Amino acid sequence: MSTSEPNTKYRKLDKTSFFALEDDKEVLHLVHDRFAHELERLKRAYSISNSNAKVPSTKSPSQILFGHEYDEVNRTLVGLLSLRWLYNNNYDTFRGAQPEAVALTRESFNWIRDIFKTGLKTDDDFIALLTSIVVNDLGKDPQLASDYCAKTGEDISAQNHDHILFKAVEAGLVPSFNRLSKGEKADILRSMKLGAELNFGQLAQAENVPVSLTALLELRERPRIFELGFMEQLLDIAGAGGHEDWTCAKVMIQPVLDAYRNVFEASQGVIAGDIGLRDAYDLILVRWGHKLKERGFRELKITNNHDRALMRLLCMGRVTSLETAQLYDSALEDLDVVTKTSLIASLNVDGSAGQPAVIATYVPALFTNGVGADGAGSSDEKRRRVQSLMRYLSRVLKLDDVPTNSSAAVIERNLLEVVQDIVDSNEFRTNPEVLDKQKVPGGVIPDY
Known part of the structure; x- marks a missing residue:
């Protein structure tokens, strides 16, 4: 249950209400009304906390909705708020108290903003993206894998959280998908499959390997899938520090954005057929090396x-x-x-x-x-x-420990x-x- 009820003329969550409301708290309550089940799962999601973090004096999103601190709820909801700050051109709020030496530049903010202004043409586009953001980390809830096993008999608990989410959505365990159009369901599922095979965050920091980019080859006729997945990943990073500072996009500093911009350009090159997997992956490494050379x-x-x-x-x-x-x-x-x-x-x-x-x-x-x-x-x-x-x-x-016949x-x-x-x-x-x-x-x- 939420700790207070908003007083707003908007009674449903859509593109107009999300961006037009002046008070972030009212937006959070509309999000809660639509995604109550998913937010309950996020309360149980595991996270890595920093006990030395100095948190703001204001109430966090999870405090506003639930009267308690839940790290993954805060991270997810700050990602949503970051979308508002981007779309409404609130650069100062988005940047917040980022250290001056690495703070996101206005030019980079505009580059991110253009992606969302171009990508969110309709209410369906908007709801599809919001759904993707809210459900993104549900696989971190141990209960989701347990519920999947209870329903299907298959134990997927050892898989990564992106894959657990994808399987759970296929099995009908994420209610918010029932309210989406058939086309948007298909797009989000394909975007989730892309995320399970190719995590953009892993690519940005060379955590995965060149073969992981193979999934991009399937998108040469479906650029919309990449667009949706990339927007979701940008907001995931924007909210990644939301459990420590919910007043801004703390983690989306300039070096991080540079890495994601490299991912964007490398991925687009693969999708267009202009560059191979190894060369696309190495582009990430070379550009990081160039920054250090500078x-x-x-x-x-x-x-x-x-x-x-x-x-x-x-x-x-x-x-x-x-x-x-x-x-x-x-x-x-x-x-x-x-x-x-x-x-x-x-x-x-x-x-x-x-x-x-x-x-x-x-x-x-x-x-x-x-x-x-x-x-x-x-x-x-x-x-x-x-x-x-x-x-x-x-x-x-x-x-x-890998089987020789694998x-x-x-x-x-x-x-x-x-x-x-x-x-x-x-x-x-x-x-x-x-x-x-x-x-x-x-x-x-x-x-x-």
Whole structure:
């Protein structure tokens, strides 16, 4: 139940009410009225929290609706509010208190805004996008996989949350889909399938592998599917810091937008048939390397396996400063030969039925939480942490537990529990070598 009822002339959620209402609180209540079931699921969704975050003094969206803090509810609803700020040209609100050095520029805000102004032509377009945003993280609710198993007899709990959502929607477990037109249902389902096969966020930070882009080849006659999925992903990132700051799009800073713009251009190139999968993937790496070169870092060559592996590590670690880039570079160089050779080789596997690649989900959180995006700590402490994480990643990316007769092109290992239980602990901060004793999560073959 919501904690208060809004006093508004609008009694339903549509494009007009969503953008015309002046009070965000009234909009949140209209969203709750339409998506009550989905928001209840989001209360149970798992998340990675930062206990040191300084939250605003104002009530969060979940406080307004439920009188309690729910991280994934806040992240989702801030994504929705970000759509309002974008569409209504509220640049100052969208940018908020982002650090000046990395704050989103007005030009970049306008680029994002143009995508939504072009993509949201009708009420059906708008409701389809809103539905996509609200349901995006429902797969993080453990109960959804349980409900699916109870209905179908199939256990999908080991799959990634995007795939769990896709299967649950197909099974009729997400009520908001019943109110969509047949065409919009089909578009969203295809967009979800794209998201399960190719997560744009993973591509932006080189978390996945070139074979993951294969899904784009199917969209050459359906550009609308990509458009819908990309809009949803932009808003997912805009709301990603909503559990820590619900007053702005905290995470959508300029370096993040640059990475997503690269994803947009690489994906469009594949869809248009102008560029191959490996070259599209490498475009992400090369542009990240160029940004670091502008800050004084050495030039990295994409044709050199050592440099290309380092590029992936820098992307996955969200490294934007010269000092931290140099830290990663020297840490990789000084690893023991066996570990370094294995890690570099694994980071250069594209993924195929003959040579599957491992996708380590939550590896960006592994590095950013374990080291800090800016490498907080003394030089020795940072080096120990980075090398511990690299040693662990070298074990994660091996294929020791994959059946020899498997035709899978990718294997997924979920590092969420490692991040939460080990890397976020004080023990890791004081003794990074504790990770050397940590077991590697089992590999899961995605069921696309």
